[in-house]
Amino acid sequence: MKQWLKTIVLIGVFFAVAACLYAQTDNDSMPTVKQQPLDEQPSEETTENQPSIAEKFAHTDQLVTVTTQVNRAKIQIGDSIIYRIEVDAAENVQITFPEFGEFLGGFAITDFQQDGPVKTGRFQRWVRQYTLDVYVSEHYVIPPARITYQLANGEQQQIFTQPIFVAVDSVLTGADAGIRAIKPVQAPAVSRRTKMVITAIIGVLLFAVAGLVVVLWVRKLRQRVEPSLPAHIIALHALQELRRRGLVENGQFKEYYFLVS
Structure with a gap:
């Protein structure tokens, strides 16, 4: 009985090992594809993507000068622009900047920096710099910002910046720019090696179950009760x-x- 069980197990193990070796040989014979490292990929650089002052406007009255600028007036979806406000004012003037919140002219404010007042000659300078992101292709306008300043005698006045136009282009061009239907989700492909391994495992399990059934059947035959002898x-x-x-x-x-x- 034990010899039969050992034979069944050995046959199952043999088939499993043979399937794994065949799958490994088949996998090694497949051609390999080398991927070029990212740092070796060709890159395209244009002057449009270089940091520069794309739009700059200045508004001056007798005591205050406000300058606004963006580093790029034309971007693509996913790019960021830097919007900067500089205020130069006399030493006895107090400046109050507007609170934009989370959005500014359709852009999302993702970063904010401030500096000043810093003395520059006979004037003092305040700087506010905003990083703006947008995810819809469109033409946007950064609206005028209202700067409030207070004179030495307590009088408050206002000065407005100039609006700035920014064009946001889509990363898709031509036929790719249209809306396409969502493709159905496809199940990941199973390699031939994986199929062979799964088949081998199932075969071993079937052999084990068959051996167990044989063992239980033989034990049942051996455990049959012999008929008792008559009293005489x-x-x-x-x-x-x-x-x-x-x-x-x-x-x-x-x-x-x-x-x-």
Whole structure:
């Protein structure tokens, strides 16, 4: 019985090892594709993407000069622009900048920096710089910003910046710019090697189950209960055993009749 079980297990292991070796050989024979490192990929640089002052406007009254600028007036979706406000004012003038919140002219404000007041000659300078992001292709206008300043005598006045136009282009061109239907989700492809390994595992499990069934069936056959002997046969065997003891020959009559009864 144990020999049968060992034979079944050895056959299953043999098929599993053979399937794995075949899958490995098939995988090694497939051509490999080398990917060029990112740092070796060709890059295209244009003057449009170089940091520069694309739009700059200045507004001046008697005591305050406000300058606004962006580093690029034309971007693509996903690019950022830098919007900068500089205010130069006399030393006795207090400046208050507007609070833009999270958005500015359709752009999302993702970063903010401030500096000043810093003394520059007879004036002092304040700087506010905003990083703006946008994700829809369109023509945008950064609206005028209202700068409030207070004179030494307590009088408050206002000065407005110039609006700035920014064009946001789509990264798609031509036929690719249209809306396409969403493709159905496809299940990932299973390699031939994986299929072979799964098949081998299933084969081993089937052999193991078959061996277990055989073992249980043989045990059941062995455990069949033999039919019991008739009462007179049992009594005859007991009497023969009593005679073999030789009680009568030894004169042990009392014990002999006691056992017979």
